[in-house]
Amino acid sequence: MASGTGPREAALDILRAVRAGRPFDRALDDAITTLPKVDRKLAHEIAAGVLRERLDLDRRITAALTLPKKPLPEDLRDVLRIGAYQLSHLDRVPSYAAVQSSVDLAKTACGTKFAPLVNAVLRKVAEQPDAETVTGPPTSENLAARFSHPTWLVQRWFEYYGVEKTEHLLRHNNSRPPLVIQPARWTGEELAAALDTADIPHKVHPSGFGFVITDTEVEALPGYQEGGFIVQDPAQQQLLKFVTACGPPIRAWDACAAPGGKAVSLSRAGSVLASDWSLRRLGRLRENLKRAAPNVWQVAADARRPPLATETMDLVLVDAPCSATGAMARHPDARWRLEESQIHVLAQRQGEILAGVASIVKTGGVLGYVTCSLEPVENELQVDRFLELHSNFRRDDSDLFVFPAVDGGDGGFAARLRRAA
Numbered sequence: 001m002a003s004g005t006g007p008r009e010a011a012l013d014i015l016r017a018v019r020a021g022r023p024f025d026r027a028l029d030d031a032i033t034t035l036p037k038v039d040r041k042l043a044h045e046i047a048a049g050v051l052r053e054r055l056d057l058d059r060r061i062t063a064a065l066t067l068p069k070k071p072l073p074e075d076l077r078d079v080l081r082i083g084a085y086q087l088s089h090l091d092r093v094p095s096y097a098a099v100q101s102s103v104d105l106a107k108t109a110c111g112t113k114f115a116p117l118v119n120a121v122l123r124k125v126a127e128q129p130d131a132e133t134v135t136g137p138p139t140s141e142n143l144a145a146r147f148s149h150p151t152w153l154v155q156r157w158f159e160y161y162g163v164e165k166t167e168h169l170l171r172h173n174n175s176r177p178p179l180v181i182q183p184a185r186w187t188g189e190e191l192a193a194a195l196d197t198a199d200i201p202h203k204v205h206p207s208g209f210g211f212v213i214t215d216t217e218v219e220a221l222p223g224y225q226e227g228g229f230i231v232q233d234p235a236q237q238q239l240l241k242f243v244t245a246c247g248p249p250i251r252a253w254d255a256c257a258a259p260g261g262k263a264v265s266l267s268r269a270g271s272v273l274a275s276d277w278s279l280r281r282l283g284r285l286r287e288n289l290k291r292a293a294p295n296v297w298q299v300a301a302d303a304r305r306p307p308l309a310t311e312t313m314d315l316v317l318v319d320a321p322c323s324a325t326g327a328m329a330r331h332p333d334a335r336w337r338l339e340e341s342q343i344h345v346l347a348q349r350q351g352e353i354l355a356g357v358a359s360i361v362k363t364g365g366v367l368g369y370v371t372c373s374l375e376p377v378e379n380e381l382q383v384d385r386f387l388e389l390h391s392n393f394r395r396d397d398s399d400l401f402v403f404p405a406v407d408g409g410d411g412g413f414a415a416r417l418r419r420a421a
Contacts, residue, residue, distance in 0.1 A: 010043035051332035064124035186228035209234035227292035243368030249315035304356035326411030
């Protein structure tokens with residue numbers, strides 16, 4: 001077990017960065033670089049757990065506060081959440097260690113004057129490990145409070161999926177997603193054989209896409225340095241397989257390519273150009289392609305203003321920027337960063353991207369549209385609008401929708417649109 005405040009300090013740094021608008025995965029990478037392996041894992045688990053269980057932790061903390069209950073500084077609130085999460089969800093961390101490490105963290109991050117408060121509150125939390133949970137009928141308000149999600153988001157899912165599927169989705173979002181790797185420069189058979197030889201526990205994901213790995217760092221896996229695999233949720237491979245179901249394209253443009261997983265897969269069958277509009281995202285794209293698909297061409301470009309001549313690509317893939325509501329188990333911060341108004345802003349941008357790339361598709365070629373969203377306005381309704389404005393395209397098959405809670409992976413949507421003329 002890790003000791004000291006190191007992983008807790010890293011967890012607080014992650015939560016601060018998320019509060020400032022930084023995505024969880026980037027905040028995690030920045031915060032844990034210098035920590036030893038065991039502390040990296042603990043920092044990740046604490047930070048992700050606080051984000052997943054935030055409303056429940058706040059209820060426990062509020063119940064333990066002495067009246068009058070004044071608003072707490074944000075850092076202090078997160079220190080208390082870190083302590084409460086350890087007390088209520090991490091059996092391997094003794095109560096006295098969870099309390100003392102949080103007191104020490106409060107001294108460093110908030111000032112010594114808050115140490116007595118943290119000590120008193122967390123001792124009360126420790127005395128009531130089974131705090132009262134939210135009960136009552138499965139209304140959107142009750143389920144939002146019970147599973148720590150924004151009420152507006154749960155209300156939307158109620159409308160789309162009903163009570164039972166929404167509850168399954170909420171449970172899924174509060175689970176720890178597995179590490180899944182996909183073949184890249186190696187075949188699936190080669191990757192499986194290498195894992196067997198190295199005695200790395202693994203199994204095929206229930207969806208059939210990729211291998212689930214347990215208790216191993218990615219960099220330590222056989223094939224990492226050689227680019228033999230990529231880390232990618234199985235739903236993304238499933239959606240890409242649907243888009244390319246009519247055969248691998250000779251020339252493909254991945255127009256919103258970062259972090260590069262789909263470009264890697266496409267490169268196994270043909271020539272690929274990968275682009276993205278953000279220089280920051282391009283850096284991550286380059287890093288992944290250098291290891292797993294160095295033959296992929298890369299360019300900085302806004303897909304709304306294509307850098308290509310018309311009718312030059314057999315496949316244009318738009319893995320659109322979206323609300324990521326289908327990937328909230330993997331991105332525990334997303335539920336708190338997303339605002340309802342942003343969904344319509346994203347939908348407008350998606351429509352602009354589709355309109356921008358349409359002319360690049362060859363006659364007879366495919367425009368593949370993919371999201372990791374559960375929102376109809378970003379998915380099938382987006383495709384409907386595009387087809388109304390572009391009569392030279394048609395659906396090549398029924399759209400594919402992957403619900404996240406089915407196989408334990410992310411959710412998402414894909415449409416395969418054929419250019420007729």
